[in-house]
Amino acid sequence: MIEPLEIAALIEKYAPPDVGKVSALRLAIRRGVTEQVLRPQDELPSTRKAAHALAMSRNSVIEAYEGLQAEGVIETRRGARPRVCALPELQPKRTARQTAIFLSERGRALSADHRAGYETGKVEAFAPGLPDPSLFPRDDWAICLRRVARRNRGGLDMYESFQGLPLLREALALHLKRSRGVSVSPEQLFILPCTQSGMSLITDLLSDPGDTVVMEDPCYAGGKALFEAKGLRTRALAQNLRRAETTERTRLIYVTPSTQYPTGTRMQLARRLDVLAFAEAQNAIVIEDDYDGDFVWKGADVPPVFALDKAASVALLGTLSKSLMPAMRLGWLIVPPDLVAPVRRAHRAIGASVNTHVQAAMAEFISSGRFARHLRTTARIYQDRMLCLTDALHSRLGADIAVSKPDGGLQICLRLPDGTDDGRIKDHLWARGFQVLPLSRLCIDSPARGLVIGFARANPSAAARLATAIAEALPEL
Template identity: 35%
Template sequence: MDYKVLLSSFEQTQEMADWPRQRVIHACLRAAIIGGSLAAGTRLLASRALASELGIARNTVLYAYDQLATEGLVRATARGTLVAALALPAPRKPVGAPANGAIARRMQGVRTMTPADSGTGAFAPGVPALDTFPVALWRRALDRAWRSLGSDELNYADTAGIPALREEISAYLGASRGVRCHAGQVFVTSGTQASLEICARTFADAGDTAWLENPGYLGAVAAFRSAQLRTVGIDVDADGIHPGANEWTKNKPRLIYITPSHQYPTGTVLDMPRRLAMLAQAKACGALIIEDDYDSEFRHEGPPLPAMQGLAGDAPVIYLGTFSKTMFPALRTGYMVVPENLVAPLGAVLARMASHGRVADQLALADFLRSGQFGVHLRRMRRLYRSRRDALVDALQRHLGDDIVIHGSSAGIHLSFRFVDTRLVDTDIAAAAMERGIVARALSAHASGLRKHGWNGLMLGYAQVDVAHMEAAVKTLAAVITAAARDQESASPT
């Protein structure tokens, strides 16, 4: 606590020109304690130290402390003068305050975060097996990076990312995902959400139309709405996003956000005919496709489909990727691959918007990729996630059987299922499961537009759930669903 700042702030808000100094000190500390700036248990500075810091006599401080003790606001202990625990009334809510505070109207429809959104247990989606990450190898890569840095490299870095990492990402994507690019087309970002916000603000104007899958990724909804784009949800079926013929004229898009390799949240995979049709239609109407390939590294059945970006040399596609699923979320590193004609404009925009940092992290990541350690880790995770996927599917079939239809189990690190009994309400079941310690996101809660999408079921992430715990977690979830079905039966008229 900086007592000089505390006293100066207090004096600026009070009329006390004729007050003696000891009264000012007492009133300032009293207001700080009652207002919560000095919390219960806080040890106040010794009287000599506070007098020296404020440039006042010690007796002035002793007077203030004595008055506070008389009022029961502090207590003297062997450790010094401590702020007492007080039963203070809760602060009153300002009368007439808007329900959503200062949030812009365009953002007020964005769904509020729930405990399920930040959970890490069964079955929180998007969370990799963090306990299996080779921390020791990563620490050594970081150590090498820091040892290699000179003082000049502590300055702001290239807004597109350091060249070494861009080279490694370019080589990796060409070999593993069929992406056509060179290092100059790669822009390193702080994650997929940052990439989406860059796309929304750089490649579209306020009022332009952006398509999203429905159900879809709500982070994209937030990014587009914050850029004042008009969002339109396009229905997803068992084969992925499926726009009607009239959508291209009725709701002509400027941006089209899709997750073709493993649709979020349903897990469906966009088939090749639809991919090619989407590319052709987008090119014809001048739209840009934003292809989010967030967990495409994990394919459990059949050959992986190549990235849409690489299906044509002039594909109107901005390709997004992340290391949050393959490495760990706290790394906060993603990337964009943009068409050749957008490299210079995007570089100019980013140069004005933000300066890049975290050079050591990027050097370490480039080293991790170049040394082959990333590939080794990825192969281990593919085997592990396949076994956990198998355990989850087996348990679901055993405990829920014909009551559900599973989708999206062939790839990624999550799957979904729909309820056969359409009377069940997935949001109610998700809330009941959360009370039992199970994170299961409701598919209906991922509506990306005003249209109802017809997906009624749950989304389950399995990457971080040990095989030994899978049976018990599914059994708990099945009990919640069975109880909900029983309640529906008893509520139905006979």
């Protein structure tokens, strides 16, 4: 028979100190059985004896025993002590090598470190691709969130409109028409956690491992990592697309034409038309990422390639998080009419939905005019910070390094002389707290040399320190 002191020892060994006594007793006996400390047919103490020894009420012990009986761990009979059930023989303990989980081919591809050298680590000064979280309109957002949280939306609070709340899709469609020149039905809009999930959805639907995706060069590292994780071959978008020939099966063309990442340049109209012609010739889909379309520094806004598409061959991606805060986890995808039904089913199948209250608050935020006002305010601030950074770099490096202002976006691309080891310069700057990226790590073919520098949180003092650190690094490295 198992003595109460043995049960107490099991509780001390296996039960966390912050759980209740009933849960602790159940957990201790269950672990004792699975760890083979308690063997089949071992007798446990009676409820009265266990209660006295463990300083528990008898009712608590009865509750614990009844729970274990319901799990099939012990069996009880009137007038007899509880006994450990006879369970299937457990496998003997094996070495870590023997018990290692073997990943599938898909799992190995997905878990490979496709972003090595791309990550900016923790949020620090001048990390590219990040907004300034201090500019998030917390009071306005709180008003919208509090207002919508009180409403009962019936089926929309359950699983209706998994595609996205109709109010948000309607508000977003109107916003995109006014701000980006895109006319689209709300039925073509899908609300997603981020642009990456939209890229994943389109990639899974329209390509197979071994297919080719062509990208701008240099490119967005997150997109390249996603495509390679799914087994696609990444190739650079040819300079002369009219004459481009390929024997590979090109299914996807990924571009960032409004503000090319990472160079910050805008794709010219002739090039946009060439991309569409190339897509039609290859029977491919263009994935257009409009991630920084809200921030344009040169000239007027240019409509996305989607607005030029007459062959229904463009899927347009965007995010609301970049203009607000990445933790919002709120992006969108527009697909051609023929893709709406399969995307809707696939979207539901993978569960890529967004919190209903966040969607409803965003619809309120857009419809009330708060979002447009926020964009105007932050755009002015970001433009001033871009000028602050470029002026500091030009002042310190202008004689040696050409510093050009981007057409749009939240980062600049500082080109360095050929042969410069921008990876070592990156290491030099990271050691000083500047989380820049080396341009060569974002290239597909011949690596260009440079630094990708975010300016969303720039200030004169930090910009001057960065410029000095770069100047020090150039002759040294």
